[in-house]
Amino acid sequence: MEIENLTKDIRENAIAKMEKRSAKELAASWSGEDILYSGKGNAIYMVLPTSGCAWAVSESGGCSMCSYVADSPLEDVPSEELIDIFKDRFSRFDITEKTAVKIFVSGSFLNPVEIPPSVRNEILGILKNEELVEEVVVESRPEFITETVLKECCEALGDKIFEIGIGLETSNDYTREKKINKGFTREDFEKAVEAIKNSELKCDVRAKAYLFVKPILTSEKDAIEEAISSAFYAESAGASRISFCPATIHKDTLMELLWKKGSYQPPWIWSVMEIIQRVRSEVKIPIIMDTAGFGSSRGPYNCKKCNSKLKAMIIESNLNQSLPETIECECKSKWQAEVDYSNITRSTTRISRKK
Numbered sequence: 001m002e003i004e005n006l007t008k009d010i011r012e013n014a015i016a017k018m019e020k021r022s023a024k025e026l027a028a029s030w031s032g033e034d035i036l037y038s039g040k041g042n043a044i045y046m047v048l049p050t051s052g053c054a055w056a057v058s059e060s061g062g063c064s065m066c067s068y069v070a071d072s073p074l075e076d077v078p079s080e081e082l083i084d085i086f087k088d089r090f091s092r093f094d095i096t097e098k099t100a101v102k103i104f105v106s107g108s109f110l111n112p113v114e115i116p117p118s119v120r121n122e123i124l125g126i127l128k129n130e131e132l133v134e135e136v137v138v139e140s141r142p143e144f145i146t147e148t149v150l151k152e153c154c155e156a157l158g159d160k161i162f163e164i165g166i167g168l169e170t171s172n173d174y175t176r177e178k179k180i181n182k183g184f185t186r187e188d189f190e191k192a193v194e195a196i197k198n199s200e201l202k203c204d205v206r207a208k209a210y211l212f213v214k215p216i217l218t219s220e221k222d223a224i225e226e227a228i229s230s231a232f233y234a235e236s237a238g239a240s241r242i243s244f245c246p247a248t249i250h251k252d253t254l255m256e257l258l259w260k261k262g263s264y265q266p267p268w269i270w271s272v273m274e275i276i277q278r279v280r281s282e283v284k285i286p287i288i289m290d291t292a293g294f295g296s297s298r299g300p301y302n303c304k305k306c307n308s309k310l311k312a313m314i315i316e317s318n319l320n321q322s323l324p325e326t327i328e329c330e331c332k333s334k335w336q337a338e339v340d341y342s343n344i345t346r347s348t349t350r351i352s353r354k355k
């Protein structure tokens with residue numbers, strides 16, 4: 001309850017001072033090399049602005065690390081406008097090789113309140129007719145993933161891969177509820193994966209688990225161990241892919257408040273490397289490590305000498321699904337000391353780094 005009150009207060013203040021922007025202004029798209037289920041290929045990324053994540057704008061106040069609600073016009077976007085934005089953005093790309101289309105709505109693509117079913121089905125229908133599009137990737141909270149909705153999506157999309165990313169964040173229900181304020185349990189996640197894996201469906205629906213590295217009130221050592229055990233859990237629960245999101249400090253979140261007070265620091269990049277090394281050798285499904293914000297003051301950080309090199313190695317390791325090589329840097333001993341002592345001091349921040 002405590003965390004809900006805090007996130008709600010922070011969210012309400014953030015919304016009150018948010019500069020209003022139209023859906024068109026908030027839309028974004030870009031493309032780049034990515035790893036598909038069938039190997040290296042191209043990906044088109046698209047941000048479609050909707051009325052906002054229903055969880056974030058509810059009485060819950062949303063998740064403690066997320067400010068995606070700031071990417072929303074916070075009012076209903078008419079269906080025709082959403083479809084026009086999608087068509088306009090999609091037409092900007094020449095598709096010349098196998099491609100994944102990744103649609104981000106800063107919330108749940110499968111929530112009918114955020115994306116009306118007619119819009120969802122029209123978008124999927126357009127992608128169905130694109131020969132080189134192999135995968136369509138969306139995100140949704142588990143409560144919107146039902147067999148009925150999936151059946152509709154499959155009818156619209158045909159036999160392409162339809163991947164649904166679920167923000168499981170961690171396998172630990174206590175962390176998810178009390179530190180992240182996510183509002184769903186492992187059981188909810190398992191039910192959604194079960195619906196996704198239902199053999200009655202004709203199309204190829206797959207579940208991706210998003211795992212968050214270092215929630216608030218978590219020591220460096222615990223962050224590493226929890227991320228690794230969460231990956232084992234996600235695989236055993238039936239996820240087809242894992243995407244780790246190491247913490248970056250979003251504006252107007254509880255995480256930012258704690259960071260400003262010196263009570264939270266994003267993970268070291270060394271911790272992220274440790275997670276990849278250990279998980280890649282044992283987990284069989286593809287694993288992506290997001291590198292957004294690496295080396296910046298609000299993101300995972302080692303030292304100026306090794307930040308960029310390690311980031312490049314992780315990107316390479318994502319594309320090849322290979323184990324990154326081990327390198328050394330003088331900052332590694334500071335990280336090691338922090339991992340060794342963080343559980344003794346219960347520290348969730350680091351003394352050696354200045355903002």
Ligand code: SF4
Binds near residue numbers: 053056062067107167
């Ligand atoms: S992490 Fe997902 S569910 Fe949580 S507030 Fe952000 S968009 Fe909503």
Ligand SMILES: [Zn+2]
Binds near residue numbers: 303307329331332
């Ligand atoms: Zn270094």
